Amino acid sequence: MKYLLSIIAALLLLSSCNKNLDLPPADDISNSQYWKTAQDLDAYVLQFYASLPTTRNSSGYTGYIGSDAYVGSDLQIRATPNPRLNGNRSPVNSAAGTAWNFVNIRSVNIFFENYKNVNEPFVNIRQYVGEAHFFKAWFYFNLVKAYGDVPWYTNSMLLDDERLFDPRTPRTQVVDSILMHLDSAVSNLNFLKDLGTAGSNRLSKEAALIFKSRVGLFEGTWQKYHSGTDFATPNAQPTKYLQACVDAVNELRTPGKYKVGLNSTYSGLFNQTNLSSVAEVVLWCKYDRTLGFAHNFQQFVTLSTDEVSATMQQVQNYLKADGKPYNYLDTGAAVKGTAFLSKIANECDPRLKQIIWIPGQNMWNNAGGVVNFAKPNLDKTNESKNFTGFQMSKGADPRDPTAGGAQGFSTSCETASIIFRYGEALLNLAEAQAELGQTVDYVNTINLLRSRVSMPAFAAQADATRTSYASFGYPLSDELYEIRRERAVELGCEGFRFDDWRRWAAGNLFKNKRPLGFPYLASEYPASFTILTTNGFVDPYKNLLPNGYNFNAGRDYLECVPVNERTLNPALTQNPGW
Numbered sequence: 001m002k003y004l005l006s007i008i009a010a011l012l013l014l015s016s017c018n019k020n021l022d023l024p025p026a027d028d029i030s031n032s033q034y035w036k037t038a039q040d041l042d043a044y045v046l047q048f049y050a051s052l053p054t055t056r057n058s059s060g061y062t063g064y065i066g067s068d069a070y071v072g073s074d075l076q077i078r079a080t081p082n083p084r085l086n087g088n089r090s091p092v093n094s095a096a097g098t099a100w101n102f103v104n105i106r107s108v109n110i111f112f113e114n115y116k117n118v119n120e121p122f123v124n125i126r127q128y129v130g131e132a133h134f135f136k137a138w139f140y141f142n143l144v145k146a147y148g149d150v151p152w153y154t155n156s157m158l159l160d161d162e163r164l165f166d167p168r169t170p171r172t173q174v175v176d177s178i179l180m181h182l183d184s185a186v187s188n189l190n191f192l193k194d195l196g197t198a199g200s201n202r203l204s205k206e207a208a209l210i211f212k213s214r215v216g217l218f219e220g221t222w223q224k225y226h227s228g229t230d231f232a233t234p235n236a237q238p239t240k241y242l243q244a245c246v247d248a249v250n251e252l253r254t255p256g257k258y259k260v261g262l263n264s265t266y267s268g269l270f271n272q273t274n275l276s277s278v279a280e281v282v283l284w285c286k287y288d289r290t291l292g293f294a295h296n297f298q299q300f301v302t303l304s305t306d307e308v309s310a311t312m313q314q315v316q317n318y319l320k321a322d323g324k325p326y327n328y329l330d331t332g333a334a335v336k337g338t339a340f341l342s343k344i345a346n347e348c349d350p351r352l353k354q355i356i357w358i359p360g361q362n363m364w365n366n367a368g369g370v371v372n373f374a375k376p377n378l379d380k381t382n383e384s385k386n387f388t389g390f391q392m393s394k395g396a397d398p399r400d401p402t403a404g405g406a407q408g409f410s411t412s413c414e415t416a417s418i419i420f421r422y423g424e425a426l427l428n429l430a431e432a433q434a435e436l437g438q439t440v441d442y443v444n445t446i447n448l449l450r451s452r453v454s455m456p457a458f459a460a461q462a463d464a465t466r467t468s469y470a471s472f473g474y475p476l477s478d479e480l481y482e483i484r485r486e487r488a489v490e491l492g493c494e495g496f497r498f499d500d501w502r503r504w505a506a507g508n509l510f511k512n513k514r515p516l517g518f519p520y521l522a523s524e525y526p527a528s529f530t531i532l533t534t535n536g537f538v539d540p541y542k543n544l545l546p547n548g549y550n551f552n553a554g555r556d557y558l559e560c561v562p563v564n565e566r567t568l569n570p571a572l573t574q575n576p577g578w
Contacts, residue, residue, distance in 0.1 A: 041128035054417035066308035075314035087552035130188030216245030230576035271397035316469035323456030337521025368406030388517030473508025
């Protein structure tokens with residue numbers, strides 16, 4: 001354990017350095033003393049779980065539920081326009097605080113250099129080897145999404161290692177390596193059913209397959225929709241990655257082999273403290289206030305807002321209950337304020353009232369009293385303010401003792417965080433099959449998701465209102481429009497949209513446009529609210545963005561490689577536009 005602690009201490013020190021790779025690992029004596037038992041490997045890989053997106057380690061108090069508002073999305077906003085969407089970011093000088101960080105990759109490489117020193121049968125350590133392969137893929141995928149081409153390292157990267165000065169490896173080669181690591185993860189990880197008491201709090205074959213489908217879909221669509229631009233990779237093969245997505249999900253669907261399924265209800269996925277019996281959730285984070293491992297999510301999804309608001313563009317993705325497109329703008333011209341919220345909740349896809357508060361819904365029922373939602377917090381300030389009239393509710397649990405701020409500023413909430421769920425895999429499969437021109441298995445993918453909320457089966461259909469919420473900037477078939485709609489609905493407010501619009505090369509969704517809110521009714525608020533469109537919809541950025549977002553499509557699909565890193569390593573090239 002001494003070596004593990006020294007590694008953690010070294011990582012903390014490294015994170016404060018301008019150069020993320022400039023310290024050697026712990027001394028050789030400690031190293032030789034550490035790699036002895038399977039328990040040593042177990043303790044070592046556990047450190048990597050902290051990198052997974054949860055309520056505690058995502059931006060803001062609403063965690064992954066509100067994370068798109070922080071990184072940039074057309075479907076969630078905060079108080080001020082996102083600088084990425086508005087094209088006003090500056091070049092980055094230092095790697096500190098950015099995604100250009102190889103500390104975890106260095107740490108997982110140390111594992112691969114040493115795990116064979118453990119003198120135990122491989123069956124005793126294969127789970128930990130599988131986890132190391134998964135996390136190598138995880139860390140590199142995050143780098144690829146941020147920077148595209150990145151150096152590929154396979155060693156512990158000592159100070160005098162000349163490979164520290166390698167150029168960036170083409171992203172497709174990195175993704176090929178990521179997929180190979182995920183194949184190794186699938187081979188070595190346990191089946192979910194064999195994890196015993198660890199259950200779905202530990203990585204499994206199922207989790208690795210879902211992640212593989214995510215990687216394949218991302219890279220396949222990135223290369224397809226960025227083709228012909230500076231963000232594409234020469235001689236890339238989008239179909240190869242899309243097929244990898246299809247193959248991963250089809251493997252996951254092998255009858256009787258894996259422990260996957262769908263929850264009987266949609267709402268029951270997001271506000272539970274224990275998801276161990278939910279077959280749809282294959283990996284989740286459990287909290288325990290007695291161990292000091294908790295958060296304050298329920299307070300900020302009930303009493304407050306964390307300044308995160310859903311937009312009209314999010315809401316417009318929800319079909320009418322009969323499966324037909326719904327004209328929210330025409331409806332809002334006739335019905336205003338909270339009556340509009342009640343009307344659309346009654347007439348549209350039931351999943352809509354699972355992500356935004358509707359008048360009359362129970363917000364909390366605990367020692368602080370019984371309180372139902374009355375109206376959006378347009379008249380509040382700071383962390384309690386809502387900016388659009390669409391106040392986020394996904395994951396709210398009125399039974400939670402911290403809901404409504406009953407215990408003051410409480411950090412003892414134990415609402416679980418979902419990391420991987422089977423519903424994503426089904427959406428990934430449907431989209432990849434459609435992109436490949438294959439016959440999409442709607443019966444066993446999207447229709448399963450729709451049937452549990454009593455929505456009609458999938459239909460490729462025209463929608464005359466698309467230009468107001470789903471204008472991607474290039475032609476799409478009705479089928480792909482509707483698949484993307486379903487993704488925005490089923491995975492709404494779960495942190496997927498930021499990756500989706502980037503891989504789709506879809507900056508046109510917001511360029512020269514502003515996010516809108518609901519149709520305002522002045523009589524519901526004591527003070528006048530004047531930031532409105534000419535037809536009465538809340539227009540929160542009207543004064544801040546008179547001409548809409550100024551998205552820089554030639555630059556802001558990727559991050560700036562830190563200037564200091566390029567000074568230290570002249571072989572590093574810069575990303576387009578920076």
